[in-house]
Amino acid sequence: MTEIASREIEVAGRPVLAEIVPAYAPASAVAIHTDADHFLSDAARDAVAAGIPASTMRAYTKDWKAFDAWCVSQGRVSMPATSQTMTEYVTHLTTAISARTGKPLGPASIERALAAIRTWHNAADVNPPQTKGARKVLSGYREYLATTHNPAAQTRKAAPAGRDPLRSMLDKIDRSTLAGKRNAALLLLGYATAARVSELSALNIADVTATEDGLLVNIYRRKIKKYTEVAVTYGGGKADTCPVRTVLALIAAMAEKGRTSGPLFVRVDILGNIDTRQMMRKGVAIGDPEGRITAEAAAEVVTRIANTAGLEGRWTGHSLRRGFATEARKAGAQLEKISRHGGWADGSKAMLGYIEEGDKWRDNPVAHL
The missing domain is CATH 1.10.150.130 (Tyrosine recombinase, N-terminal domain)
Structure with a gap:
């Protein structure tokens, strides 16, 4: 047991038992740092x-x-x-x-x-x-x-991939090939989940669960350091703009190639096969042995297809995330719903910046004057 002792103080010149205190001070009470306190392994x-x-x-x-x-x-x-x-x-x-x-x-x-x-x-x-x-x-x-x-x-910003630009990009994809199916799924799932390209490239087939209402996608949100389960509903328009049908088509095509597990988005060689070759850069082995695409490769897909579609502006992997935020706000979605769906931190300045851009016409204060 810890020893205790009483301590007296004087009140109006008379001793009074004031409090009970430890009879000794713990060793940690005196802060004397040694080299061990500053060492980092x-x-x-x-x-x-x-x-x-x-x-x-x-x-x-x-x-x-x-x-x-x-x-x-x-x-x-x-x-x-x-x-x-x-x-x-x-x-x-x-x-x-x-x-x-x-x-x-x-x-x-x-x-x-x-x-x-x-x-x-x-x-x-x-x-x-x-x-x-x-x-x-x-x-x-x-x-x-x-x-x-x-x-x-001016801060350089990625152009937002809203609905019209996204349709133009999808029109340029040949979905008869595995690479085309992958690219279409990457665009639509990236848009529907407001995912960063690093989050898309990290997805596995097992992270996607099909339900009668759509897809449940388990995404690790890197900035907030946690997984979020994002619900992706069936698209109300044509099948080729539906993220659910497009992702399921990719998974089915990969199954035909014998791939039913591992990365969702993979490298595809010129013969249309999943590319699992070990690549080298300056003598160092790079690339995922299962054929997973890198975040940089995913971003390049967005840039290349946007350029092929003749879209103006700066198109990057972030265009999908920006496009989701602006379009969701235009459609009347609540800020907290947009934030939670896209894995933004509460009060994210980046997300609010996207919303402001979407609102400058939709909710313009001049219109109320």
């Missing part, structure tokens, strides 16, 4: 890295390597970086020409670079640098881009 570091989406980690790695190389060229230390180094680096990024675009980086890309540098410091148990000066430079850069009407001032 390799397993813990790997576990932290596993909590960062793979696409984000790739981008952060690229940003960190660029920062480290710039520091070497300038005779500066990349870790721990100083606030002055951060300010100089952001100033450099506002004028340096990107090899990929032939233009300086936009504000969003510079923000990501700052996040990458802070993440790398935190992962190494090093205090990240102060960025107050760097962010003032970035703020001035945003102002300059806006006042000079530079397109980089």
Whole structure:
């Protein structure tokens, strides 16, 4: 048992039993950190890295390597970086020409670079640098881009795949092939579930359950870190725009190829067979041995078909998710219903941004004046 002792205090000059306290202080009451308190094992570091989406980690790695190389060229230390180094680096990024675009980086890309540098410091148990000066430079850069009407001032957004654009894309797909059936199912299921391409590529056949009312799709929502069961109803129009019939047609076609389990969306070779070849990149084995497509490949399907359909704008895998949000709102769906169906976090700024775009005509305040 824990020993206890009474403690007296004086009230109006007279001793009074005030409270009962432990007779001794626990060892943890005195905070003296040792090296053990600051140690982080390799397993813990790997576990932290596993909590960062793979696409984000790739981008952060690229940003960190660029920062480290710039520091070497300038005779500066990349870790721990100083606030002055951060300010100089952001100033450099506002004028340096990107090899990929032939233009300086936009504000969003510079923000990501700052996040990458802070993440790398935190992962190494090093205090990240102060960025107050760097962010003032970035703020001035945003102002300059806006006042000079530079397109980089506008955030690049994926065009929303609403109903009409989606129909145009579906019209360009040859569904007599396995690849065509896969592409049509990817577009319609991505739209109907408001899924990210990373969530679509992760789906297995077992994640899709057919019911008399439609499909129940078990999707792991990466941003909110949990599974959601999404109900997909039969389409009221033609069969070729119905997500339920289209997904079931894909599953049946894969069964004819002997595939009844594993990934729902797979690579397909030029002969129309499921492609399970081991691929190599720079001597490193890549690709899923079961033939699962990557998130990048799923996004490329959306981009390629949109371009084939002659659609204007920037079409990416995110176009399906944006299209669902805007069309659902136009149809009168409640915000919380849209949010829960699409796996958005409560109060998601991204989702509210999509809704605002859909509402700027549907619920325009000028119309009420």
